[in-house]
Amino acid sequence: GDAGTPRLTVIGTGYLGATHAICMAVLGYEVLGVDTDPEKVRRLAAGDVPIFEPGLPELLTKALESGRLRFTTSHAEAAEFGDVHFLCVGTPQMPDSDAADLTYLDAAVTALAPHLRRRALVVGKSTVPVGTAQRLTGVIRELAPAGDDVELAWNPEFLREGFAVDDTMRPDRLVFGVASDWADERLRAAFRPVLDNGTPVIRTDLATAELVKVAANSFLATKISYINAMAEVCEAVGADVKDLADSLALDERIGGRFLRPGLGFGGGCLPKDIRAFAHRAEEIGVGQAVSFLRQVDDINRRRRARTVDLVREVLGGSVQGKRIAAWGAAFKPNSDDIRDTPALDVAHTLHRLGGDVRVYDPAALGNARRAFPDLRYGDSAFDVAEDADVVVLLTEWAVFREVEPEALAEVVAHRRVVDGRHALDAARWRAAGWEYRAL
Numbered sequence: 001g002d003a004g005t006p007r008l009t010v011i012g013t014g015y016l017g018a019t020h021a022i023c024m025a026v027l028g029y030e031v032l033g034v035d036t037d038p039e040k041v042r043r044l045a046a047g048d049v050p051i052f053e054p055g056l057p058e059l060l061t062k063a064l065e066s067g068r069l070r071f072t073t074s075h076a077e078a079a080e081f082g083d084v085h086f087l088c089v090g091t092p093q094m095p096d097s098d099a100a101d102l103t104y105l106d107a108a109v110t111a112l113a114p115h116l117r118r119r120a121l122v123v124g125k126s127t128v129p130v131g132t133a134q135r136l137t138g139v140i141r142e143l144a145p146a147g148d149d150v151e152l153a154w155n156p157e158f159l160r161e162g163f164a165v166d167d168t169m170r171p172d173r174l175v176f177g178v179a180s181d182w183a184d185e186r187l188r189a190a191f192r193p194v195l196d197n198g199t200p201v202i203r204t205d206l207a208t209a210e211l212v213k214v215a216a217n218s219f220l221a222t223k224i225s226y227i228n229a230m231a232e233v234c235e236a237v238g239a240d241v242k243d244l245a246d247s248l249a250l251d252e253r254i255g256g257r258f259l260r261p262g263l264g265f266g267g268g269c270l271p272k273d274i275r276a277f278a279h280r281a282e283e284i285g286v287g288q289a290v291s292f293l294r295q296v297d298d299i300n301r302r303r304r305a306r307t308v309d310l311v312r313e314v315l316g317g318s319v320q321g322k323r324i325a326a327w328g329a330a331f332k333p334n335s336d337d338i339r340d341t342p343a344l345d346v347a348h349t350l351h352r353l354g355g356d357v358r359v360y361d362p363a364a365l366g367n368a369r370r371a372f373p374d375l376r377y378g379d380s381a382f383d384v385a386e387d388a389d390v391v392v393l394l395t396e397w398a399v400f401r402e403v404e405p406e407a408l409a410e411v412v413a414h415r416r417v418v419d420g421r422h423a424l425d426a427a428r429w430r431a432a433g434w435e436y437r438a439l
């Protein structure tokens with residue numbers, strides 16, 4: 001009903017949707033998760049989380065046991081059940097342009113809207129080009145039997161993989177892009193327990209809410225590329241970017257987070273979001289304002305090429321026939337996600353150049369094998385390092401940081417390590433007789 005606690009649907013049960021649905025049910029809401037993929041629905045309903053996310057499997061079990069969480073493939077059922085419908089489908093990069101692919105979002109809206117026969121709030125959470133919410137408002141108005149009684153709001157999601165549960169339960173802020181007081185009240189009702197935690201809310205318009213998300217990710221990407229640009233300058237003069245970053249970090253206005261130099265950013269969000277933002281800005285005639293994002297992207301891509309160059313240099317000019325241990329495949333530690341991952345990009349380039357590359361990752365091996373079947377894989381950090389001419393750290397998992405250089409020295413052919421993430425203790429590795437190199 002209109003008063004009281006709304007019943008929620010979550011449309012799209014990928015990373016974002018599965019987390020949102022499970023957490024909301026745990027917080028006490030009646031939740032229906034919707035996905036067009038019957039296999040995903042079957043697995044979730046059976047208590048099986050299809051993604052790697054610490055804490056989420058336990059919460060899914062808890063939510064299912066409470067009886068408050070169910071899953072379906074039917075949008076008609078969702079429309080019948082829900083008062084607030086969260087759109088959580090992916091908006092990946094188009095295969096042949098920088099634009100965001102809105103196919104899934106459009107499909108979700110056109111599947112749901114024709115069934116909306118009473119007052120309801122549809123809430124977009126997906127990352128979208130600014131202006132999308134306004135366009136979808138028109139689509140819903142046209143298709144929904146309830147017409148103007150259905151409103152659209154935008155509530156961008158800021159969760160990080162690996163911290164998804166915590167970021168959902170205790171976010172830094174909630175942004176409510178709304179067109180009416182009613183929508184604002186409904187959103188507050190749909191986030192009551194999170195608001196009771198003291199989470200600040202910014203109420204704003206639809207376009208601003210859409211922009212907050214891409215502005216935040218662009219800032220984070222820019223910060224990483226900034227320190228990596230400084231790393232390029234440091235390299236040219238033999239300066240130390242680690243000390244430089246540590247010094248900058250102590251200025252509270254700058255801060256140390258997202259200031260770790262290395263192989264740069266990857267994943268399903270930062271790279272595609274800055275490209276889609278630059279593309280959208282050009283479309284609406286303000287391309288110049290964010291043209292620096294093209295450079296942020298270029299700096300980031302250069303890190304991968306420069307890491308390959310450094311490995312080549314350490315190996316005396318060629319990787320041909322050399323045994324290379326690649327530590328890491330995921331785009332960051334504590335994740336099995338290999339979307340746009342710098343690690344596999346570098347490993348695969350070394351392989352193409354004739355290197356005898358063997359990859360190990362604690363969580364992402366299955367995904368890596370499927371995406372790069374021509375690479376070779378091993379069972380542990382030590383396994384892939386056997387007889388290696390060089391060890392290359394590409395994702396800073398704790399298991400790699402904890403390796404004892406003295407012990408590893410026993411299995412490799414040559415004590416050479418390239419630290420793509422500035423994650424190892426350089427002094428300790430050098431003391432154990434290793435040639436330690438980092439960008």
Ligand code: UGA
Nearest residue numbers: 157158159160161224258259260264265266267269331332
């Ligand atoms: C990112 C944002 O941090 C989230 O706030 C946002 O909600 C999410 O995208 C999204 O749009 O859905 P995520 O992609 O999970 O989250 O990963 P991050 O922790 O942001 O890391 C991104 C990349 O930057 C990783 O490849 C990481 O290795 C790299 N990174 C991070 C650095 O190279 N240096 C740093 O100092 C920090």
